Amino acid sequence: MxxxxxxxxxxxxxxxxxxxxxxxxxxxxxxxxxxxxxxxxxxxxxxxxxxxxxxxxxxxxxxxxxxxxxxxxxxxxxxxxxxxxxxxxxxxxxxxxxxxxxxxxxxxxxxxxxxxxxxxxxxxxxxxxxxxxxxxxxxxxxxxxxxxxxxxxxxxxxxxxxxxxxxxxxxxxxxxxxxxxxxxxxxxxxxxxxxxxxxxxxxxxxxxxxxxxxxxxxxxxxxxxxxxxxxxxxxxxxxxxxxxxxxxxxxxQLTLRRELISEDAQNKMLLMRDKISGLDDKIFELLTARMLISEEIGVFKRDNDITILQQEHWKKMIATRLSKATDLNLSEAFVREFMDALHQESIRHQTKVMNPNLGD
CATH class of the missing domain: 3.20.20.70 (Aldolase class I)
Structure with missing residues (x-):
């Protein structure tokens, strides 16, 4: 064949x-x-x-x-x-x-x-x-x-x-x-x-x-x-x-790297990945805490007839985070995408509080 x-x-x-x-x-x-x-x-x-x-x-x-x-x-x-x-x-x-x-x-x-x-x-x-x-x-x-x-x-x-x-x-x-x-x-x-x-x-x-x-x-x-x-x-x-x-x-000039590595190297990588996993857990715990505060803000906005989107505040937030990207050794593109995702999730939580019958 x-x-x-x-x-x-x-x-x-x-x-x-x-x-x-x-x-x-x-x-x-x-x-x-x-x-x-x-x-x-x-x-x-x-x-x-x-x-x-x-x-x-x-x-x-x-x-x-x-x-x-x-x-x-x-x-x-x-x-x-x-x-x-x-x-x-x-x-x-x-x-x-x-x-x-x-x-x-x-x-x-x-x-x-x-x-x-x-x-x-x-x-x-x-x-x-x-x-x-x-x-x-x-x-x-x-x-x-x-x-x-x-x-x-x-x-x-x-x-x-x-x-x-x-x-x-x-x-x-x-x-x-x-x-x-x-x-x-x-x-x-x-x-x-x-x-x-x-x-x-x-x-x-x-x-x-x-x-x-x-x-x-x-x-x-x-x-x-x-x-x-x-x-x-x-x-x-x-x-x-x-x-x-x-x-x-x-x-x-291409460097061809291996996918399979020795058992010793795998063990060392596992230790580093465990550290990353621990940090990821903390990141998600912080995100959960942040969204709880977003819901509190949603309640305040609902009770005072304030719009969810506050454009000027959002612009200031983005500008502040982007200005710190280089110092944090993060790309501006990543910071922008991360903040956009964070903002959309925050809007989703506030919408749930302010308009519970509208869904996501």
């Missing part, structure tokens, strides 16, 4: 590596990049976009069907598997006919259950491995739903691709990583390997390494990196692609 993609990922030396250009441009380009990837890295899979879902209609949208044999033959010639993105049933029909080894579903498609269902129906009975990118918006259930639709169609050789989430005008990322989403996917579906896509998260080749390192530190199984023989002249996404030799250098 042929080994599944999941098995290849699980038994490979981390990271399992998928590499290749954003777009297939010519047979020569694909052969060159496949050869150089095979020579310079431990990549197992050659990727290339055949159809490119672009934001603006006048952008390069891929060479189309003529590029499929370029991808398949370049991969086979260099001992690699091949993969490309599919967005509809016609794409599925063409990649299966061309002999592409692995399909992937892109972020713009994952967000649409109708499109995912169409692809699942078209793939039914093929047994082809499928990698599913997270949807463009941070919705864990949409991502899980895509896997479930494929599984209902009999496709069980699946992996996730974390490529980040669309945001407007972020100065650091092309797509915000929102690491909590793939971590939640691991919690919900520990059977699914996750491959990180630093190229689409960063949008800039110089930022690939820290993102790839974080993915490895979070115990992701693999990486998918856009790799081009001449990135500056790439027909799409030139800014985020690297040469095969640059990819080799980047991979050499």
């Amino acid at each position: 042929e080994e599944k993609l999941i098995q290849k990922i699980q038994r490979s030396d981390r990271p399992f590596l998928v590499a290749g250009p954003c777009s297939a441009e010519s047979a020569e380009q694909m052969e060159m990049v496949a050869r150089d990837i095979a020579l310079n890295t431990h990549a197992q899979v050659l990727r290339a976009g055949i159809w490119k879902p672009r934001t603006r209609p006048d952008s390069f949208e891929g060479v189309g069907q003529i590029g499929l044999p370029w991808l398949v033959e370049a991969a086979k010639n260099n001992g690699l598997l091949s993969t490309t993105e599919v967005a509809n049933a016609k794409h599925v029909e063409l990649i299966l006919k061309a002999g592409v080894d692995i399909a992937w579903i892109g972020a713009r498609t994952t967000v649409n259950p109708f499109a995912v269902q169409e692809i699942a129906d078209a793939l039914k009975g093929s047994g082809i491995p499928v990698m599913v990118k997270n949807p463009i918006n941070p919705d864990l259930n949409l991502w899980i739903g895509a896997f479930e639709r494929l599984e209902k169609a009999g496709l069980t050789d699946l992996a996730g691709i974390h490529r980040g989430f669309s945001v407007y005008n972020n100065p650091r990322y092309r797509n915000q990583p929102n690491w909590e989403i793939p971590i939640a996917l691991k919690e919900e579906r520990p059977d699914l390997p996750i491959i990180c896509d630093p190229s689409h998260i960063s949008g800039k080749r110089e930022n690939l390494l820290p993102i790839a390192q974080k993915a490895m530190d979070l115990n992701f199984e693999g990486l998918i990196i856009e790799t081009h023989p001449n990135p500056e002249k790439a027909w799409s996404d030139a800014r985020q692609q690297v040469t095969p030799t640059a990819l080799r250098e980047m991979l050499s």
Whole structure:
């Protein structure tokens, strides 16, 4: 029986590596990049976009069907598997006919259950491995739903691709990583390997390494990196692609840490975790005490016809806490999110007191 993609990922030396250009441009380009990837890295899979879902209609949208044999033959010639993105049933029909080894579903498609269902129906009975990118918006259930639709169609050789989430005008990322989403996917579906896509998260080749390192530190199984023989002249996404030799250098700088540790190390970590657990107990005890006071305030507001939301007071509270974040060695983003959550829970408690018949 042929080994599944999941098995290849699980038994490979981390990271399992998928590499290749954003777009297939010519047979020569694909052969060159496949050869150089095979020579310079431990990549197992050659990727290339055949159809490119672009934001603006006048952008390069891929060479189309003529590029499929370029991808398949370049991969086979260099001992690699091949993969490309599919967005509809016609794409599925063409990649299966061309002999592409692995399909992937892109972020713009994952967000649409109708499109995912169409692809699942078209793939039914093929047994082809499928990698599913997270949807463009941070919705864990949409991502899980895509896997479930494929599984209902009999496709069980699946992996996730974390490529980040669309945001407007972020100065650091092309797509915000929102690491909590793939971590939640691991919690919900520990059977699914996750491959990180630093190229689409960063949008800039110089930022690939820290993102790839974080993915490895979070115990992701693999990486998918856009790799081009001449990135500056790439027909799409030139800014985020690297040469095969640059990819080799980047991979050499990754620190791969272990998940399993010695019994002695486990015992030492257990002592530290016990300390954290004790502190967590105290934190929740303090939160409970705080909410009891919030309920007292709710009674006072109810009896004096005062609104729950006191905007000026809230603004002062936020400003005070944010001003102390650095001194406390906490990020402003964490402090803001924590205070927002605290405020919402306080509002919930006061609402319960002031309007007991309205529920939460």
